Amino acid sequence: MDVSTNITLCVPRPPSGQSPDVAIVISTPKLTYIPANHILLRVDRFGFSANNVTYQALGEHPHYRYFDFHTTPEHEEVSAKSHGIVPVWGFATVITSGHPKIAVGERVYGYLAPTRYLLLPVSPSDVNKYAFYISRPHLPADYRxxxxxxxxxxxxxxxxxxxxxxxxxxxxxxxxxxxxxxDWLWSSKISGVAHITPKIIGLTSSRNMEFTKGLELYDEVLEYSSFTASDSFHGREKDRWVYVDVAGNAPLNQRVFDHFTSPYTGVLAAFITLGMTNLSPSDVCVLAPGGAFLHAKWLAVRRHELRVEEIFTMQEIAWKELMRDCGGWVEIERAAYEKIIKDGVRPSKGLVWSLWDSDMPVPNATRL
Incomplete structure (x- = not known):
């Protein structure tokens, strides 16, 4: 394996006119000079899901700006104008450090790039026992x-x-x-659910019904094609509903919205975009009427309302519960990027990738 070569997965930006479904793997030399207050990471592996495809689809959306987190490598086949980098969550090891408080050999986790080696600028004074922060002054402060x-x-x-x-x-x-x-929903006046126990209904496709029911997370699970026929959606004039869109399925969203125009179906108190798992890189993003929930913005609010220790305790308890329960929900698998774009992924599959795989080609530039 050639450890002197970097490999990076790049995707076309919409203005380039290229198909967004055709990614390109770029080969560049490994950096040898590391400026002060920078670190060079060896990105060992990263998760990849519909979440990352959403990052690509929203890469240039002014509300998200996912293409603004990582710099496109300099190469004859790509440029910052023609291609972007889809962010990924992954683990890495510090192999070179230009910061006195960050040691070579440290294991880290963060919002990385699909690459072998990643150079990151560290905020000089923003390093503590638990974390350090990447300097990105071009992004809003609440993206912290x-x-x-x-x-x-x-x-x-x-x-x-x-x-x-x-x-x-x-x-x-x-x-x-x-x-x-x-946490935001229970704190919000729009839901009106602060003092009641809500009924949670999940909507899914027919092929995912068995899996979704098996999670035992919902009071009821209904199919996209027939949910409006359920008794739960009729004769409930006094009910208040909150619709959380995690799919980005525009026709489904319109059906939900149309259903609640009747005076006999209750009130749709909120219609909010949380995720866009059905969105493909070529789709146009349309947010729900209630807007999109951005985790970073709400957490910035809660940091002013809660002590850091309280937030850590809340998260630690919740995370332990998830790790106890989620092990049986997913099988870890590796699959190529182009397969995910074309065929999707079963809900029981979790994809973990590495650009260090021994069978990974090291070309100058290869389109997938």
């Missing part, structure tokens, strides 16, 4: 959680074994979005 790199040695949620790392890469980003969304 995405700039955080956790130091595994002091991370209370870290377990030093491959299986636990795999589950962390797959679940941690999505789980904390869901966790803090629920």
């Amino acid at each position: 959680p995405y700039n955080q790199v956790l130091r595994c040695a002091t991370d209370p949620q870290y377990t030093p074994n491959p299986r636990a790392e795999d589950l962390t890469m797959l679940y941690r980003p999505l789980f904390w979005t869901a966790y803090w969304f629920e």
Whole structure:
């Protein structure tokens, strides 16, 4: 294996006119000069899911700006104007450090890039026992959680074994979005559910019905094609509903919205975008009427309302519960990027990738 060569997965930006479904693997030399207050990471592996495809689809959306986190490598086949980098959550090891408080050999977890080697600028004074922060002054201040790199040695949620790392890469980003969304929902006046026990209904496709019911997370699970025929959606004029869109399925969202235009179906108190798992890189993003929930923005609010110790305790308890329950939900698998784009992934599969795989080609540039 050629350790002197870097490999990076790049995707076309919409203005390039290229198909967004055709990614390109770029080969560049490994950096030998590391500036002060920078670190060079060896990205060992990272999780990849519909969440990352959403990052690509929303890469240039002004509300998200996912392509602004990592710099496109300089190469004759790509440029910062033609291609972007889809962020990934993964584990890495510090192999060179230009910061006096960050040691070579440290294991870290964060919002990385799909590459072998990653150079990151560290905020000179923003390093503590638990984490350090990447300097990205071009991004809004409330994107700070995405700039955080956790130091595994002091991370209370870290377990030093491959299986636990795999589950962390797959679940941690999505789980904390869901966790803090629920916190926001219970704190929000729009839901009107602060003093009642809500009924939670899940909507899914016919092929995923068995899996979704088996999670035992919902009071009821209904199919996309027939949910409006359920008794739960009729004769409930006084009910208040909160619809959380995690799929980004525009026709389904319209059906939900149309259903609640009747005076006999209750009130749709909120219609909020939380995720867009059905979104493909070529789709146009349309947010729900209630807007999108952005985890980083709400967490910034809660940091002013709760002590850091309280937040850590809340998260540690919730994370341990998830790790206890989620092991049987998913099988770890590796599959190529183009297969995910074309065929999707079964809900029971979790994808973990590495650009260090022994069968990975090291071309100058290869389109997938």
